[in-house]
Amino acid sequence: MTTVALRGISRRFGSVSALDHLDLEVGDAEFVSLLGPSGCGKTTALRIVAGFEWPDSGEVLVDGQDVLGKPANKRNMGMVFQAYSLFPNLTAQQNVEFGLRVRKQNRETRAKRAQELLDLVGLATAMERYPRQLSGGQQQRVALARSLAIEPSVLLLDEPLSALDAKVRVQLREEVRRIQSELGITTLYVTHDQEEALSISDRVAVMSAGRVEQFGTPAEIYSGPRTAFVANFVGTMNKLEGKVVSREDRVVRCGPILLSVPDPTFNHQAGETVELFLRPEDISLELLSKGETPPSGLFEGRVTSLTFLGPVTRVGLATDLGLLLADVSSAVALNLAADTVVAVKLDSTSLRSITA
Amino acid sequence: MAQVTVPVARPGSHRLRRARSRVPIWHMLWVVLGALFFLVPIYSVVEFSLQGILPGQNVFHWYLTVFDDPNFRSAFWLSVQISLETVAASLVLMVPTVFWVHLRLPGLRPVMDLVSVLPFVVPPIVLIVGLAPFIKSLSIWLFVRPEVLSLIYVVFALPFMYRALDAGLRAIDLQTLTEAAESLGASLPRTLVRVIIPNLRAAIIGGSLLAVAISMGEFTVASLMGFNTFSVYTFDIGMSTAYEGVALTFVSFLLVWGIMLALYLLGRGGAGAAAVAITDEKK
Numbered sequence: 001m002t003t004v005a006l007r008g009i010s011r012r013f014g015s016v017s018a019l020d021h022l023d024l025e026v027g028d029a030e031f032v033s034l035l036g037p038s039g040c041g042k043t044t045a046l047r048i049v050a051g052f053e054w055p056d057s058g059e060v061l062v063d064g065q066d067v068l069g070k071p072a073n074k075r076n077m078g079m080v081f082q083a084y085s086l087f088p089n090l091t092a093q094q095n096v097e098f099g100l101r102v103r104k105q106n107r108e109t110r111a112k113r114a115q116e117l118l119d120l121v122g123l124a125t126a127m128e129r130y131p132r133q134l135s136g137g138q139q140q141r142v143a144l145a146r147s148l149a150i151e152p153s154v155l156l157l158d159e160p161l162s163a164l165d166a167k168v169r170v171q172l173r174e175e176v177r178r179i180q181s182e183l184g185i186t187t188l189y190v191t192h193d194q195e196e197a198l199s200i201s202d203r204v205a206v207m208s209a210g211r212v213e214q215f216g217t218p219a220e221i222y223s224g225p226r227t228a229f230v231a232n233f234v235g236t237m238n239k240l241e242g243k244v245v246s247r248e249d250r251v252v253r254c255g256p257i258l259l260s261v262p263d264p265t266f267n268h269q270a271g272e273t274v275e276l277f278l279r280p281e282d283i284s285l286e287l288l289s290k291g292e293t294p295p296s297g298l299f300e301g302r303v304t305s306l307t308f309l310g311p312v313t314r315v316g317l318a319t320d321l322g323l324l325l326a327d328v329s330s331a332v333a334l335n336l337a338a339d340t341v342v343a344v345k346l347d348s349t350s351l352r353s354i355t356a
Numbered sequence: 357m358a359q360v361t362v363p364v365a366r367p368g369s370h371r372l373r374r375a376r377s378r379v380p381i382w383h384m385l386w387v388v389l390g391a392l393f394f395l396v397p398i399y400s401v402v403e404f405s406l407q408g409i410l411p412g413q414n415v416f417h418w419y420l421t422v423f424d425d426p427n428f429r430s431a432f433w434l435s436v437q438i439s440l441e442t443v444a445a446s447l448v449l450m451v452p453t454v455f456w457v458h459l460r461l462p463g464l465r466p467v468m469d470l471v472s473v474l475p476f477v478v479p480p481i482v483l484i485v486g487l488a489p490f491i492k493s494l495s496i497w498l499f500v501r502p503e504v505l506s507l508i509y510v511v512f513a514l515p516f517m518y519r520a521l522d523a524g525l526r527a528i529d530l531q532t533l534t535e536a537a538e539s540l541g542a543s544l545p546r547t548l549v550r551v552i553i554p555n556l557r558a559a560i561i562g563g564s565l566l567a568v569a570i571s572m573g574e575f576t577v578a579s580l581m582g583f584n585t586f587s588v589y590t591f592d593i594g595m596s597t598a599y600e601g602v603a604l605t606f607v608s609f610l611l612v613w614g615i616m617l618a619l620y621l622l623g624r625g626g627a628g629a630a631a632v633a634i635t636d637e638k639k
Contacts, residue, residue: 052535072538083529085536089554098550099540143536150540 001028002063002153002186004049009058011044011210018044019055020210026154029184031177033197036207037233042190043158045207049188050156051075062153078147082159084139086131092118092142093127099150117145120179137168144176148183155180155187161196169193173200194234198222206230224265228354231277236314238283238324240276244268252276252353255320257299261351274353280314282350283326286343287335294343301344303336319344398609405603418603422593428604431589432611434502438585439571439615441506443564446517449510451560454521455548458530465522472518475511480576483511488581502583509571516566524559528552565616572612 004026011019019041026032034042047053049060051072059066067075086095096114105113118124121141123134131139140160147155157176161169177200180187191197197204198218205215206229214221214230225231232239242254247270250261254276261276268274286298294300301324305316313333317324324344328336336342409417422428457464475483487508492499530552537547553560578585590608594601 050535050539052538072535073541073543076541077539079536079539081532081536083532085529085532087533087536087551087555088528089551098537098542102541102546146536146540156539 003028003061004154004186004188005061005064006045006049007059007061009045009048009055009060011041011048011053011055017210019048022058022207022210022212024205024212024215026186026188027202029186031180031187031189031200031202033189033191033201033204034207035191035194035197035204035234037192040207041210042192042207044210046156046158046188046190049154050077050079076150076152077154077156078150078152079156079158080140080143080147080160082162084131084136084163085143086134086139086146088131091128091130092123092134092145095131095142096146096149098146103150113149114145117149118142120148120182121145121175135168136164137172140164140172141175144179148179148185152185155185157187157189159190159192162191162193169196176200198234206233208233223350225277225352226265226354228275228277231275231352231354236280236325237277238280240278240321242274242276244270244272244274246270255322257320259346259351260348261353262349263351263353266353268353277352277354278346278350280325280327281312282347283317283324284345284347285315285317285326285328285332285336286345288341288343298343298345301342303338303340303342305338306333306336308333317342317344398606401602401606401609405599405606408599418597418599419607421600422604422607427584427589431584431586434584435572435586436615438502438505438509439568441503442509442513442571443567445506445510446513446563446567447560450514450517450521450563451553451556452548454518454525455530455552458522458525459534468518468522472515475514480512480574481580484508484577484580502585505574505578505581505583505585506571508577509567509574512570512574513563513567516570517563520559520563520566521556524556524562525552527559528555561619561622565619568615568619569612572608572615 004024006022006024009019009022010017022041022045024032024034024045034045036042044053048055051067051070051074054068060068062075086092087098090098093111093114096117097110100110100113114127115124118127121144123138123141123145126134126138126142131142134142140163143160160176161172164172173196176189189197189201198221201218203215203217204221205212206221207213208229213227214225216224221230221234225234225237228239231237240254240259242252242259245251245253245258247268250263250266252259252261252274259276285301286295288294288300299320301317301319303315304318304323305314307314307316308330309327311330312327313330313336315326315328315333315336317326326344405418406415409415414420454468457468488499491504491507498504533551533555534544534547537551538544542550573587574585575587575591579588579591586608590601590604593604
């Protein structure tokens with residue numbers, strides 16, 4: 001059983017604050033992703049846990065013990081790097097055995113363990129190959145096997161899939177998750193790819209400017225962003241700016257339209273300016289015949305763009321609320337063209353309010 | 357039924373390819389000129405070394421004379437010993453230093469660049485005039501031993517060894533490899549020996565070849581300090597017997613090339629492979 005806690009971690013590089021009182025708790029066997037844009041401090045946080053960076057203040061606890069006094073080679077944490085990090089002079093098997101050799105394991109134990117782990121990552125037949133003879137995806141699999149060989153207390157992955165092409169990336173992330181679940185190893189995963197983070201994590205910490213903006217399950221992060229940053233960063237959001245008309249009834253005026261916001265976290269005073277967020281999939285469209293006015297509760301929109309995304313088509317709409325994006329089935333979108341006038345319906349149950 | 361069209365090579369198409377791939381005459385001219393620049397002096401040396409032979413003597417008379425001279429063997433082995441000591445001392449001194457500067461003190465790299473070219477700026481004669489009294493004051497024992505030449509040649513070899521190692525370390529992702537080894541439990545010395553040095557083989561061999569070439573050919577310091585190294589012996593012989601001196605020059609070419617070839621062969625395999633893997637694009 002291994003838990004990791006980062007408490008009040010701060011780190012500055014000159015005048016730049018990379019981490020600003022970062023707090024994070026990772027439970028036993030939990031898969032937590034640090035998600036954020038470049039420069040948000042996610043890699044710095046991971047490197048501090050690994051022992052490659054030191055914080056200016058704060059503590060890193062593994063099973064309640066502060067590990068900041070230990071050098072990286074004494075922390076027993078497996079790490080997979082963004083760059084290909086296999087030792088070029090060693091075969092896949094020798095790479096996997098490296099950590100065991102350091103731990104003075106005998107030859108048979110090393111070979112057996114390497115065989116098991118390369119088998120686990122699907123590369124049992126590539127044991128004798130040198131890194132230059134492996135594809136990028138295979139190299140990262142071997143790197144994963146190598147990091148697991150030492151039976152680490154924590155597995156750290158620093159954007160391990162970012163150098164791979166899209167198809168391999170999807171395949172490999174599922175394997176990472178499968179292996180992590182099988183071994184039940186506490187894992188901290190750094191990525192800037194929201195789809196990756198949401199698809200494989202137990203919990204996601206969305207980071208911005210050295211702080212955790214929101215920490216929750218992928219569903220919580222996606223459906224209930226608590227800050228404008230999270231709302232904008234994770235997925236695509238329509239942003240509507242409005243003024244609170246009634247606090248009790250949770251009514252907001254956006255331009256000429258009154259919107260009822262059933263968001264239970266709505267807690268704004270009348271007259272306060274708020275930002276309402278709504279996902280494109282929470283907007284539906286109805287075709288209007290020429291001269292027809294939208295039914296009650298719906299409002300008019302004019303199609304400005306159509307972007308084919310496979311099963312859905314993203315429709316750009318000019319409305320009284322401003323420009324909106326709506327995702328409709330690609331089959332439905334066949335009836336749409338630029339300047340088509342449609343009735344727009346917002347799923348108000350999905351409206352989220354954040355103080356502007 | 358679908359038709360499959362197989363492109364058929366037209367008669368004479370390989371001739372066309374050959375014509376296209378033919379190297380322009382001007383290019384060949386430069387290659388020939390370059391080759392002549394190196395080969396003519398070597399040919400002249402060989403040709404001259406086979407002259408001045410009395411009737412009945414072996415055509416390789418001057419070569420046999422050289423090899424029969426015990427002074428030749430002692431001078432040659434002294435130079436080989438000094439060369440190997442120079443290479444060993446340079447590597448022991450430079451590999452950990454350059455590794456550490458690249459890894460932890462990258463801000464010092466411009467200083468290292470500057471220091472490494474100093475031996476180019478200071479002529480050997482100036483260096484020895486300054487160094488000799490200093491070494492003498494340190495230890496008379498060391499001053500009269502050939503090892504002192506190795507220490508001085510380490511300074512001469514410094515620019516070449518540093519440049520080779522610097523280029524080698526720039527070619528690998530030192531930070532990531534070191535951190536990967538550390539995360540697996542390896543200490544820094546172990547990382548250096550087990551991970552970094554094997555991937556620097558090409559750079560180490562390159563630097564070593566140049567250090568050998570410098571040590572084998574250096575004359576000024578060895579002569580002034582009174583050591584009968586290979587280059588001093590060659591000079592002395594050349595002063596007394598021109599034919600023998602020239603034969604010795606050609607022998608020295610062959611021997612130094614032989615040593616360099618041996619070092620090169622020693623470094624083949626892993627080193628090149630490592631560099632390829634590290635610079636490998638994503639697949």
